[in-house]
Amino acid sequence: xxxxxxxxxxxxxxxxxxxxxxxxxxxxxxxxxxxxxxxxxxxxxxxxxxxxxxxxxxxxxxxxxxxxxxxxxxxxxxxxxxxxxxxxxxxxxxxxxxxxxxxxxxxxxxxxxxxxxxxxxxxxxxxxxxxxxxxxxxxxxxxxxxxxxxxxxxxxxxxxxxxxxxxxxxxxxxxxxxxxxxxxxxxxxxxxxxxxxxxxxxxxxxxxxxxxxxxxxxxxxxxxxxxxxxxxxxxxxxxxxxxxxxxxxxxxxxxxxxxxxxxxxxxxxxxxxxxxxxxxxxxxxxxxxxxxxxxxxxxxxxxxxxxxxxxxxxxxxxxxxxxxxxxxxxxxxxxxxxxxxxxxxxxxxxxxxxxxx
Amino acid sequence: xxxxxxxxxxxxxxxxxxxxxxxxxxxxxxxxxxxxxxxxxxxxxxxxxxxxxxxxxxxxxxxxxxxxxxxxxxxxxxxxxxxxxxxxxxxxxxxxxxxxxxxxxxxxxxxxxxxxxxxxxxxxxxxxxxxxxxxxxxxxxxxxxxxxxxxxxxxxxxxxxxxxxxxxxxxxxxxxxxxxxxxxxxxxxxxxxxxxxxxxxxxxxxxxxxxxxxxxxxxxxxxxxxxxxxxxxxxxxxxxxxxxxxxxxxxxxxxxxxxxxxxxxxxxxxxxxxxxxxxxxxxxxxxxx
Numbered sequence: 220x221x222x223x224x225x226x227x228x229x230x231x232x233x234x235x236x237x238x239x240x241x242x243x244x245x246x247x248x249x250x251x252x253x254x255x256x257x258x259x260x261x262x263x264x265x266x267x268x269x270x271x272x273x274x275x276x277x278x279x280x281x282x283x284x285x286x287x288x289x290x291x292x293x294x295x296x297x298x299x300x301x302x303x304x305x306x307x308x309x310x311x312x313x314x315x316x317x318x319x320x321x322x323x324x325x326x327x328x329x330x331x332x333x334x335x336x337x338x339x340x341x342x343x344x345x346x347x348x349x350x351x352x353x354x355x356x357x358x359x360x361x362x363x364x365x366x367x368x369x370x371x372x373x374x375x376x377x378x379x380x381x382x383x384x385x386x387x388x389x390x391x392x393x394x395x396x397x398x399x400x401x402x403x404x405x406x407x408x409x410x411x412x413x414x415x416x417x418x419x420x421x422x423x424x425x426x427x428x429x430x431x432x433x434x435x436x437x438x439x440x441x442x443x444x445x446x447x448x449x450x451x452x453x454x455x456x457x458x459x460x461x462x463x464x465x466x467x468x469x470x471x472x473x474x475x476x477x478x479x480x481x482x483x484x485x486x487x488x489x490x491x492x493x494x495x496x497x498x499x500x501x502x503x504x505x506x507x508x509x510x511x512x513x514x515x516x517x518x519x520x521x522x523x524x525x526x527x528x529x530x531x532x533x534x535x536x537x538x539x540x541x542x543x544x545x546x547x548x549x550x551x552x553x554x555x556x557x558x559x560x561x562x563x564x565x566x567x568x569x570x571x572x573x574x575x576x
Numbered sequence: 577x578x579x580x581x582x583x584x585x586x587x588x589x590x591x592x593x594x595x596x597x598x599x600x601x602x603x604x605x606x607x608x609x610x611x612x613x614x615x616x617x618x619x620x621x622x623x624x625x626x627x628x629x630x631x632x633x634x635x636x637x638x639x640x641x642x643x644x645x646x647x648x649x650x651x652x653x654x655x656x657x658x659x660x661x662x663x664x665x666x667x668x669x670x671x672x673x674x675x676x677x678x679x680x681x682x683x684x685x686x687x688x689x690x691x692x693x694x695x696x697x698x699x700x701x702x703x704x705x706x707x708x709x710x711x712x713x714x715x716x717x718x719x720x721x722x723x724x725x726x727x728x729x730x731x732x733x734x735x736x737x738x739x740x741x742x743x744x745x746x747x748x749x750x751x752x753x754x755x756x757x758x759x760x761x762x763x764x765x766x767x768x769x770x771x772x773x774x775x776x777x778x779x780x781x782x783x784x785x786x787x788x789x790x791x792x793x794x795x796x797x798x799x800x801x802x803x804x805x806x807x808x809x810x811x812x813x814x815x816x817x818x819x820x821x822x823x824x825x826x827x828x829x830x831x832x833x834x835x836x837x838x839x840x841x842x843x844x845x846x847x848x849x850x851x852x853x854x855x856x857x858x859x860x861x862x863x864x865x
Contacts, residue, residue: 310671360840366843367839370836371836374833375832377782381825389823504671549678550676551679556671557654560669564664
């Protein structure tokens, strides 16, 4: 019966080539769908894709802007991989980013008239603490009360948004800022140094690359990385081996929150230079796509952060040159994640024709 | 404070809360079948824009709501194919649906920002929202199909062993959720605030998700949750008008904080979580296992 009908069978061994193939397939399908959407809307697809993906990075300034946007994405995504590897669904990185910006930015606002080499390191520290503390809430609720971390971390994003909103409208509002809800601009020593004159790419990039390297080391060379991986694959095996699951959950959350907080601080002390409502164009959510596209691997995440950063840049150019709203970048981000998740089937399952053996 | 003022506020609360009821009851049905769809906000936005654009082009309110609901069916159908047949991760797929919906709605609605339309009276939909909640409540606890849907959400393996088609039940539940979200969106762009604006659902999709949890997955409590959350937002605006100086942001974050507290309360006790959340929520069903 049904000898020739296809059936989906789990793979016993995961072949390594699919790890490269799956993101590649997803990107190609996204570009094809994107050009279809552009032609349906009456744009020349080749010209549109060129405007979207090539022309934004064909200048030195454009390339620097790409790195500016890839920096927070890569930093948050590498933090998220600590959680995702362990099957912890922290989807609240956006809130942790905002808290990092509030804590770190708060230091800058408190010392607005004091300059000093110590100010930026202090802000970095505060940013990490802010993000970690915010991530600690879902972590503790999960370990103490077994509360679902997906929903708590998501809800906390909106709590953080309103706290930031309250601060920039109320107590931290720039006294000379008229009625616009924003803080005082940070002073010079509270700003991330730029790496090159006239380009916005900043020291946060160096920090990010360093932390990506450290994470690679932790994932592949330490017992902690091994424990994360094992308990993500099989909680029973981890328990049998005597790994402390609660400790793993809390550490993963704290690291992820700290990285996200650092990314938030990097944004407000880097390209933005003050606190206001919209400090992040959904970086915390988009980083989830980056983490998946990079297959939770540090090298993969570097590449995927550049690709997703390009959707932000391309969308800005498309708005100027094609009069398409910049939110179109989200279409590409959504599509890439859809295809990626769909193609994931090829990683974990294989399609077999004939009888299930 | 006179009677007219109070009635005025109650009217505004009813009108403002209705989209929350639609979206939350839709998402509740989806989650009861064991699937978490985080795409609510995206489906609401696409529903809102497709209703608005259809109305501008055709001039027909009926067609506008029909096309909007159809857009919800398409969006959630796409989600259903991914999570049910390709067994993708529900959380990531749902987030992708929201991100995609934000982009798609902005792109479709670009030409229509600022186009004036005649808004439709909301009262018909206010009544419908209550009716739907009671129908769903009846369906869950008094009909066999409702029992099957709940069984699929509690233990898909047991439901499968009894001969029920898990995938089919979940597909229908997801589609219903999608159409309700689109209806919520079209209500916003045609009745509540007759216009189109990028991101005009203003994060109501996330509040709807919060309401489902807050109501501990019970249909009639969706009304309570929605009216508490909706009421708080409206009261906050009026308190400001009355000169009571509590920052509005603290009211706006209240639904999210309340949801976290409810979540902690129900999950801190094994029996309580068993009675509340569908046991198979977010767990994919694979026949071969």
